[in-house]
Every structure is written in structure tokens, then in C-alpha cells.
Amino acid sequence: MTDTLFASNLRDDTLLDIGAQLRRCNVQLEAVPAAKECMRNFSTFFDAVTRDKVTSGHLLGASIPDEQYFAEMPYPEMLELPDALKDQQFLRWLDANDDESLESALRYIDQINETISEPRFAWVAFIYESQHLPTPDGTGALGRFFVYVPRKDFDQHIQFGLQHDPARVLPKGVSVVAVQKTDAGTGEALRRPRARLKDFWRKRDGGRIEISTRWKETGLAENCYACHKQATLPITPHPLKFDQERFGERLKSINKRMASYGAIDLDGFTRSAYGPPMGPRTSPLRTPAFLAACSAGQVKPERLARLGDAMQCATCHDGDRRGELNYPSGIRMQPKGGTLMSWYVVNHQTMPWGVTDLSLVERQALVTCLNAEYYQGHGDQPGLLESWLLQEACW
Structure with missing residues (x-):
């Protein structure tokens, strides 16, 4: 050999x-x-x-069949987008993808945080452009609107694709990495966190933006572990296109949070x-x-x-x-x-x-x-x- x-x-x-x-x-x-x-x-x-x-x-x-992987969750909402991120106005702001619209989307996340009493559960959002990874929807989009949604039992790392090139079609992809922190049966902290991944799909019809999944709409999926040796990969924005002054501390806090999980087991x-x-x-x-x-x-x-x-x-x-x-x-x-x-x-x-x-x-x-x-x-x-x-x- x-x-x-x-x-x-x-x-x-x-x-x-x-x-x-x-x-x-x-x-x-x-x-x-x-x-x-x-x-x-x-x-x-x-x-x-x-x-x-x-x-x-x-x-x-995965050893788990695809249908079971997506249907049977330790926590039912673990691989679902929060309802607030399905809001039509929010999704339209991301599609518009101009400075004013993206500012509105960021303010929307700030407004959500005003309703969260515990600081440890505050959402974190920022915008960046990936250096090497386009969205898995064939549009070649490198832009990202990232939202971190921490919860008691699991955390969600959510990335909406943003089109970095106005000449290209709007991206459809929304990727979620959910990290499970507690046992669903006992509520006790897991010795090692577990994770599942899911790609959502934005469907645009008559002015509405519906949320489906890539697997359902295209029948496509890839081996998660082939790339995600660590379920949460450090975010490394394009340095010339990242607002370090505004988002640098948020980026640093998210990468630190990702590192704090230690090794993460991927279900299946x-x-x-x-x-x-x-x-x-x-x-x-x-x-x-x-x-x-x-x-x-x-x-x-x-x-x-x-x-x-x-x-x-x-x-x-x-x-x-x-x-x-x-x-x-x-x-x-x-x-x-x-x-x-x-x-x-x-x-x-x-x-x-x-x-x-x-x-x-x-x-x-x-x-x-x-x-x-x-x-x-x-x-x-x-x-x-x-x-x-x-x-x-x-x-």
C-alpha cells in the first residue's frame, strides 16, 4: 500500500x-x-x-441513518432555528445585504438581548467574510451573519450566508452547529460535549422567505466528520474585510467559547x-x-x-x-x-x-x-x- x-x-x-x-x-x-x-x-x-x-x-x-439523525434529537429544538431568526423582516434585511439593512439586523439581535435577563444567555452577532469556505449551496457566498445562541442545555452556532459578490445569486444556506452540554435524561453536565450539524435552506417565493433544509430540498449532504474533526472550527475572517474595531471582541469571545468545549463528540x-x-x-x-x-x-x-x-x-x-x-x-x-x-x-x-x-x-x-x-x-x-x-x- x-x-x-x-x-x-x-x-x-x-x-x-x-x-x-x-x-x-x-x-x-x-x-x-x-x-x-x-x-x-x-x-x-x-x-x-x-x-x-x-x-x-x-x-x-454517520452510523445513524440521515432521517433519524435529523428527526431524533436529545433536545427537540437543538437543531431548529430559533423562531426569532425566522422573522421575515430579519431575513429580508439579510437578503438586502447593504449597510443599513445589516445594521437593522444587528439592532434586531440587540433587541432580543434586551428580553434576556441572564447575561450568560445573551446572543452574540457579528458579520464577517470567510477566507476559504463558501456556503454549501453552490452560490459561492463567502459572507456570514453569525449568531451565537447559548442555552442551558446546548449552544447553537448559526451562520447565515451573505453574498459577498452582488453579481452572484442570493445564498440559500444557513448552517447550524449545535453543541449539547447536558444529558437530556438527567440534566447533568456531559463529561464531553456532543454535537450535531444541519444545513437549512432559504426558499424565496412571492416576497416570503421560508426556511427548509438543504437535505430536504436537494437530497444532498456530506460526511460531517471529514471536515469537522472539531465540531466548532475557529472563525478566521478575511482580515482586510473585517471590522476589527466593532466586532473584534465578539469574535474573540466566540473563538474562546468554542475552545472551551474541549474535544466534542459528533453524534453518529x-x-x-x-x-x-x-x-x-x-x-x-x-x-x-x-x-x-x-x-x-x-x-x-x-x-x-x-x-x-x-x-x-x-x-x-x-x-x-x-x-x-x-x-x-x-x-x-x-x-x-x-x-x-x-x-x-x-x-x-x-x-x-x-x-x-x-x-x-x-x-x-x-x-x-x-x-x-x-x-x-x-x-x-x-x-x-x-x-x-x-x-x-x-x-
């Missing part, structure tokens, strides 16, 4: 073929417990990463099925020879040790502080090019957290070396993912 197997994202025919073959072999594996155990990583991985392509009714990639997904974490604290591959090879002469010899130190993503992304970065991190392409890893490490330069002494070239090499360590290996040594899949102790 080589990195070629993982070269073309989740849609690679080889991945699907292997996943289908393993499903056909499951009966035989049940009869040979030792073989089943030695195939455990291999089987669970291919079952997880191909489920959305080969299992009917599982477009989200087993994180460990997607492989080991990228960038472990130590790795048998991370030798001077490997670092020199993966950086391809772009990093000075005296800086190779620093490059290796910076590869320890799992110091934070350890499954407790943050979700692990496993398959397909580093190779799943974003709509505007690049991967989430390359955007955060190279473009935003916000990761690795607190690291400020890497040059642009070194950051580019860091992404390349992390991918090489995980997917390719070096010399006779397989990459970390392949080694995990093979469970070498069995052979």
Missing part, C-alpha cells in the same frame, strides 16, 4: 472497492475471531470512510475509526533523514529539528483538548483550493497554536511533512495510517 491509495479524497474508487469487498467478507471474518481482530482497524476504517457512498440513507456518513461518528491522530508527539518516522526528504531542501539543515518539533499536532489535538486530526485531514481539498490544514497553518498562520517562529516556507514544509508522515512513510517504513491499518503486531 502507498500514498496513492489516499490521493483522491473520499471519492477514490479504490477506497470504495475495498470497503465493498470488506462488507462481503464480514460473514467469513465472524467465523475466525483471530482474523477478525487483526482486521479490526482495516475493517472499521473502510466501513467508516465509505459509508456515505455505499450505504443508502447515510449521506452524512466514532473518531477512532478514521485512523490515528496526525502529528503525534513522537514518531519513528521523524528522523533527520525523513525531515530532510519531506522538506525537499526548502528548510535549512539547522532548522530541521525545529520543523520536527512543530509537527506535534496531537499535543493539542489529542481527543481531549481538541478532536484528533485523522483521515482525511491534510488531503481533503476545500472549494477554494488547499486543505483545512494548509489554510490554518500556511494562510492563517494560527496553527500550530502559539508558534510564531516559522517562516512561510517552513510552514509549507510543515504541511508537506505531516502528510508524508501520515500517508506516505519513508524508505521501508509505512506511513502512520498504513501502519495502523496493518496492525503489524498481528503478522
Whole structure:
């Protein structure tokens, strides 16, 4: 096995073929417990990463069928838009998307807050433009009207798409990440928060704007965990188009709140099925020879040790502080090019957290070396993912 197997994202025919073959072999594996155990990583991985392509009714990639995922909530209103955000005037202000209308939309949120007695439940709203992620509705919209709605049992992070380009059609997408904080049966705090995601759909007809869902209107959905290794991703606005003076503190408070959750479990997904974490604290591959090879002469010899130190993503992304970065991190392409890893490490330069002494070239090499360590290996040594899949102790 080589990195070629993982070269073309989740849609690679080889991945699907292997996943289908393993499903056909499951009966035989049940009869040979030792073989089943030695195939455990291999089987669970291919079952997880191909489920959305080969299992009917599982477009989200979750073990829960899509219909059940959206219908059966720990809290019924957890993945529903608050009624106040379905207000027709509010939705029309967002469609108008001019300064006066957006000011009116922000004042509307302020008015809602005047009715909330406890400050910890106050809503937070701001406007920004994404650097790399258009809305998932095909309109290419990069603008966002973000609303944070905290509640006792769950928080909602809601993003209405705003059209950044007046020549394009109005965006339909409204995305919600709901983070469950308490057990619905006992009311006690969860040891680890849980999350579900949902894309709503704005339907415009005769002056009215109705709220439906993307899944209902288009039949489309994607594997949530493929991108959301951490359910709430840090917001990194376009720096030249963000009102830092007005919204900077709000943005900071929201990113701090997102970080405070720690690692978040996504309902219907087993994180460990997607492989080991990228960038472990130590790795048998991370030798001077490997670092020199993966950086391809772009990093000075005296800086190779620093490059290796910076590869320890799992110091934070350890499954407790943050979700692990496993398959397909580093190779799943974003709509505007690049991967989430390359955007955060190279473009935003916000990761690795607190690291400020890497040059642009070194950051580019860091992404390349992390991918090489995980997917390719070096010399006779397989990459970390392949080694995990093979469970070498069995052979």
C-alpha cells in the first residue's frame, strides 16, 4: 500500500472497492475471531470512510441513518432555528445585504438581548467574510451573519450566508452547529460535549422567505466528520474585510467559547475509526533523514529539528483538548483550493497554536511533512495510517 491509495479524497474508487469487498467478507471474518481482530482497524476504517457512498440513507456518513439523525434529537429544538431568526423582516434585511439593512439586523439581535435577563444567555452577532469556505449551496457566498445562541442545555452556532459578490445569486444556506452540554435524561453536565450539524435552506417565493433544509430540498449532504474533526472550527475572517474595531471582541469571545468545549463528540461518528491522530508527539518516522526528504531542501539543515518539533499536532489535538486530526485531514481539498490544514497553518498562520517562529516556507514544509508522515512513510517504513491499518503486531 502507498500514498496513492489516499490521493483522491473520499471519492477514490479504490477506497470504495475495498470497503465493498470488506462488507462481503464480514460473514467469513465472524467465523475466525483471530482474523477478525487483526482486521479490526482495516475493517472499521473502510466501513467508516465509505459509508456515505455505499450505504443508502447515510449521506452524512454517520452510523445513524440521515432521517433519524435529523428527526431524533436529545433536545427537540437543538437543531431548529430559533423562531426569532425566522422573522421575515430579519431575513429580508439579510437578503438586502447593504449597510443599513445589516445594521437593522444587528439592532434586531440587540433587541432580543434586551428580553434576556441572564447575561450568560445573551446572543452574540457579528458579520464577517470567510477566507476559504463558501456556503454549501453552490452560490459561492463567502459572507456570514453569525449568531451565537447559548442555552442551558446546548449552544447553537448559526451562520447565515451573505453574498459577498452582488453579481452572484442570493445564498440559500444557513448552517447550524449545535453543541449539547447536558444529558437530556438527567440534566447533568456531559463529561464531553456532543454535537450535531444541519444545513437549512432559504426558499424565496412571492416576497416570503421560508426556511427548509438543504437535505430536504436537494437530497444532498456530506460526511460531517471529514471536515469537522472539531465540531466548532475557529472563525478566521478575511482580515482586510473585517471590522476589527466593532466586532473584534465578539469574535474573540466566540473563538474562546468554542475552545472551551474541549474535544466534542459528533453524534453518529466514532473518531477512532478514521485512523490515528496526525502529528503525534513522537514518531519513528521523524528522523533527520525523513525531515530532510519531506522538506525537499526548502528548510535549512539547522532548522530541521525545529520543523520536527512543530509537527506535534496531537499535543493539542489529542481527543481531549481538541478532536484528533485523522483521515482525511491534510488531503481533503476545500472549494477554494488547499486543505483545512494548509489554510490554518500556511494562510492563517494560527496553527500550530502559539508558534510564531516559522517562516512561510517552513510552514509549507510543515504541511508537506505531516502528510508524508501520515500517508506516505519513508524508505521501508509505512506511513502512520498504513501502519495502523496493518496492525503489524498481528503478522
